[in-house]
Amino acid sequence: MDGDKKPWDPSQLRKYDLNLEEIPRLHYKDPKIDEYIKENKPVVITESNIVKPAVQRWSLEYLERNLGHSGHTVFVSRNHKFKYYDEKKIYNRVSNTKGVEFTPPTRKVEMRIEDFMKRVKEWKKGDERIYLQQSLTTTVGNNIVEDFVKFDWDYVNGKQTKHNWGPLTSNLLFIAMEGNQTPCHYDEQENFFAQVQGYKRCILFPPSQFECLYPYPVHHPHDRQSMVDFERPDYNKFPKFKNVKGWEAVVGPGDVLYIPIYWWHHIESLLRGGPTVTVNFWYKGGPSTLEYPLKDHQKVSITRNVEKMLLEVLQDPKEVGPLLRSMVLGRYTE
Amino acid sequence: MDGDKKPWDPSQLRKYDLNLEEIPRLHYKDPKIDEYIKENKPVVITESNIVKPAVQRWSLEYLERNLGHSGHTVFVSRNHKFKYYDEKKIYNRVSNTKGVEFTPPTRKVEMRIEDFMKRVKEWKKGDERIYLQQSLTTTVGNNIVEDFVKFDWDYVNGKQTKHNWGPLTSNLLFIAMEGNQTPCHYDEQENFFAQVQGYKRCILFPPSQFECLYPYPVHHPHDRQSMVDFERPDYNKFPKFKNVKGWEAVVGPGDVLYIPIYWWHHIESLLRGGPTVTVNFWYKGGPSTLEYPLKDHQKVSITRNVEKMLLEVLQDPKEVGPLLRSMVLGRYTE
Numbered sequence: 214m215d216g217d218k219k220p221w222d223p224s225q226l227r228k229y230d231l232n233l234e235e236i237p238r239l240h241y242k243d244p245k246i247d248e249y250i251k252e253n254k255p256v257v258i259t260e261s262n263i264v265k266p267a268v269q270r271w272s273l274e275y276l277e278r279n280l281g282h283s284g285h286t287v288f289v290s291r292n293h294k295f296k297y298y299d300e301k302k303i304y305n306r307v308s309n310t311k312g313v314e315f316t317p318p319t320r321k322v323e324m325r326i327e328d329f330m331k332r333v334k335e336w337k338k339g340d341e342r343i344y345l346q347q348s349l350t351t352t353v354g355n356n357i358v359e360d361f362v363k364f365d366w367d368y369v370n371g372k373q374t375k376h377n378w379g380p381l382t383s384n385l386l387f388i389a390m391e392g393n394q395t396p397c398h399y400d401e402q403e404n405f406f407a408q409v410q411g412y413k414r415c416i417l418f419p420p421s422q423f424e425c426l427y428p429y430p431v432h433h434p435h436d437r438q439s440m441v442d443f444e445r446p447d448y449n450k451f452p453k454f455k456n457v458k459g460w461e462a463v464v465g466p467g468d469v470l471y472i473p474i475y476w477w478h479h480i481e482s483l484l485r486g487g488p489t490v491t492v493n494f495w496y497k498g499g500p501s502t503l504e505y506p507l508k509d510h511q512k513v514s515i516t517r518n519v520e521k522m523l524l525e526v527l528q529d530p531k532e533v534g535p536l537l538r539s540m541v542l543g544r545y546t547e
Numbered sequence: 548m549d550g551d552k553k554p555w556d557p558s559q560l561r562k563y564d565l566n567l568e569e570i571p572r573l574h575y576k577d578p579k580i581d582e583y584i585k586e587n588k589p590v591v592i593t594e595s596n597i598v599k600p601a602v603q604r605w606s607l608e609y610l611e612r613n614l615g616h617s618g619h620t621v622f623v624s625r626n627h628k629f630k631y632y633d634e635k636k637i638y639n640r641v642s643n644t645k646g647v648e649f650t651p652p653t654r655k656v657e658m659r660i661e662d663f664m665k666r667v668k669e670w671k672k673g674d675e676r677i678y679l680q681q682s683l684t685t686t687v688g689n690n691i692v693e694d695f696v697k698f699d700w701d702y703v704n705g706k707q708t709k710h711n712w713g714p715l716t717s718n719l720l721f722i723a724m725e726g727n728q729t730p731c732h733y734d735e736q737e738n739f740f741a742q743v744q745g746y747k748r749c750i751l752f753p754p755s756q757f758e759c760l761y762p763y764p765v766h767h768p769h770d771r772q773s774m775v776d777f778e779r780p781d782y783n784k785f786p787k788f789k790n791v792k793g794w795e796a797v798v799g800p801g802d803v804l805y806i807p808i809y810w811w812h813h814i815e816s817l818l819r820g821g822p823t824v825t826v827n828f829w830y831k832g833g834p835s836t837l838e839y840p841l842k843d844h845q846k847v848s849i850t851r852n853v854e855k856m857l858l859e860v861l862q863d864p865k866e867v868g869p870l871l872r873s874m875v876l877g878r879y880t881e
C-alpha cells in the first residue's frame with residue numbers, strides 16, 4: 214500500500230458496535246512474523262510471493278476461462294450472510310436420527326463457472342447472492358494448476374516446519390460478490406488467508422473470548438459459529454458480547470493474513486468493492502502436548518470434547534443441554 | 548408397629564418446608580419388595596430377621612461391653628449436623644496441592660467406647676455432639692461377631708443375587724445421639740439401612756432431582772452432599788429447591804430401609820428419642836450396561852465423570868467452574 218492512500222474508504226465497511234484494534238502488517242521478510250505465529254497471534258504478511266501468480270493473473274475473466282467446466286460448489290443466500298453449517302449434523306429420520314432439526318440458511322448448488330460469473334455480473338439488489346467456495350485440489354484447468362505450483366511453497370512450507378504445524382489439508386478458492394459476509398466462527402486449523410483480488414475486511418477474536426461469542430453446541434449444524442448476530446446483538450441472551458475485544462484488518466491483493474487456529478473470524482467483502490478472490494492454506498495444528506498452563510485454544514478443545522463425549526453417551530442432542538444445565542446452574546454459577 | 552399407635556410423635560421431627568410422601572412399608576416376605584428394588588425405589592422392609600440378633604441384644608450397655616476396647620471412629624460437631632467430607636479432597640500445600648481450601652465442619656477422633664458412652668450420657672445442651680461411625684469388618688469383640696454372623700445373610704444375599712448387585716463392600720455401625728443429623732447426600736452404592744435401636748427419620752429424593760439439590764462440585768470435599776441447608780434454604784442461590792419432592796420414613800428397631808444407589812438421603816435421630824443404633828449394608832451397583840433410555844442415576848454418573856475428567860485435564864479445581872460456565876452460560880441456557 215502506498216502511504217496513507219487507501220484503495221478503499223470506511224464507508225465500504227459495515228457498521229458494528231465493536232471494540233477493535235488493527236492487526237499489524239509486516240513485510241514478508243520481517244523476522245517478527247515468526248514471533249506472531251509462535252504466539253498464535255494474527256498478522257498480515259505483505260509483499261510476499263505466496264500467491265503471486267494468482268495475484269498477477271487470476272482476474273474474473275481468467276478464472277472463468279481456466280477454472281474448468283465441470284460444476285463448482287456455490288452457496289446461495291437470500292441475504293449477504295453465508296453462515297456455514299455442517300450437513301452431517303442435520304436431523305434426518307432415515308440416515309441421521311441423532312441430528313438436530315435444522316433449516317439451512319443457504320443452499321449449496323453445483324454451478325458452471327460461466328453461469329456463476331453471469332449471475333455475479335447481472336446481480337441487482339433484491340436478488341439472491343452467491344459465493345463460490347471450491348477446493349483447489351479438485352479438478353481445475355491446467356493454467357490454474359501451473360499458477361498453483363508456482364506459489365511460494367518454500368515460504369509457506371518454511372512456516373509450517375518452523376512452527377511445527379501438521380500437514381496442509383487443503384487450499385480453498387473463494388469467489389465472493391461485493392458485500393458477501395462470512396459470519397463469525399472459528400476453524401480447527403491454522404490458516405494462511407491469501408487475498409488475490411479485491412478487498413476483504415477480517416475481524417478476529419482470540420480463543421479466550423469463547424464466552425463472549427457464544428458458539429452453538431458442538432452437535433449443532435452451526436458448530437463453531439457464534440450465535441451472536443453482529444448486526445443486531447441480543448445483549449439479554451449474550452451479555453458478555455459487550456465485553457468482546459477484537460482485531461481487524463482489511464486485506465487486498467498480495468496480503469496474506471495469518472488466522473491462528475481456534476481464532477474467531479468474521480469476514481466480509483467490502484461494499485461497492487466488486488467481487489473478491491481469496492485462496493486459503495489450511496494446516497492441521499501441531500502435536501498437542503498438554504503443557505501447563507494450558508493455552509486458551511486447548512481449553513476450547515477440551516470443551517468440544519466434553520460436548521462430543523456427552524452426545525456420544527446420551528445419544529440424543531436434546532439431552533445434552535439439560536444435563537449440562539443441571540451440572541452447572543447453581544453449582545458452578547457465582 | 549401395632550396399628551396406629553406410634554412410639555414417637557411428630558414433635559420429635561425437625562420442621563422443613565418440604566413436599567414429602569411416605570415410603571411404603573412391606574412385610575419382608577412380600578414379593579412386591581422385589582418390584583421396588585428392581586425399579587430402584589425405596590421401601591421399608593418390616594419384621595425381617597436381617598439384623599434380628601442386633602435388635603434383640605445390642606443395647607448401649609451391651610455394645611459398650613462388647614464392641615472392643617481399641618479406639619473407635621467418632622465425629623465431633625458443634626451443632627446437630629454431621630456433614631460428611633472427603634479428607635483426600637482438602638488442599639494441602641505438601642501432599643495435595645490440587646485439593647480445595649476447606650475447613651472441616653466436624654472433627655474426626657479416635658475414642659474408647661467407654662468414653663463415647665459416658666459423653667453421650669452426660670451430654671447437655673451447648674456441648675459438642677458426637678457420632679460413632681465404625682466399620683463392623685474391623686476389630687470388634689467376639690459377641691458382636693457372633694451376632695453378626697447370625698444376621699439373615701440368606702435374605703440379603705438373596706436380594707443381592709436377584710437384583711444383580713455387586714459385592715458387599717462394608718457394614719457400618721452408627722451410634723448417634725438423639726437429634727444428630729446427617730445432611731442430605733447420595734452414595735454410589737446400594738444400601739440396606741437396618742435400624743437396631745431407637746428411631747431415625749429418613750428423607751429421600753430420587754436421582755432425577757439432582758438439579759433441585761445442587762450437589763457440591765465432585766472435586767470438593769463435600770462431594771455428593773447437597774449445598775442446600777434444609778433449615779435455611781437460600782432460594783436465590785438454589786431456586787429449584789422449591790420444586791423438590793421427597794419420600795420419607797421413620798424407621799425403628801427391626802425396620803430395614805432400602806436406599807437405592809444414587810438416591811439422596813437426609814437422616815436424623817428423633818428429638819428426645821434417646822441414642823440410636825443402625826447397621827447398614829453397602830453393595831456395589833450392578834454392572835452398568837448403557838441401555839437406552841438411560842436411568843437417572845446413570846446420568847448423575849456421567850455428570851460425575853465429566854467433572855472428574857475436567858479436573859484431571861485442567862489440573863486445578865479453580866479452573867473447572869470457569870470452563871463449565873463458559874461452556875454452558877448463554878449457550879445451553881434457555
Ligand SMILES: [Zn+2]
Pocket residue numbers: 398399400478
Ligand atoms: Zn473460517
Ligand SMILES: [Zn+2]
Pocket residue numbers: 732733734812
Ligand atoms: Zn449415605
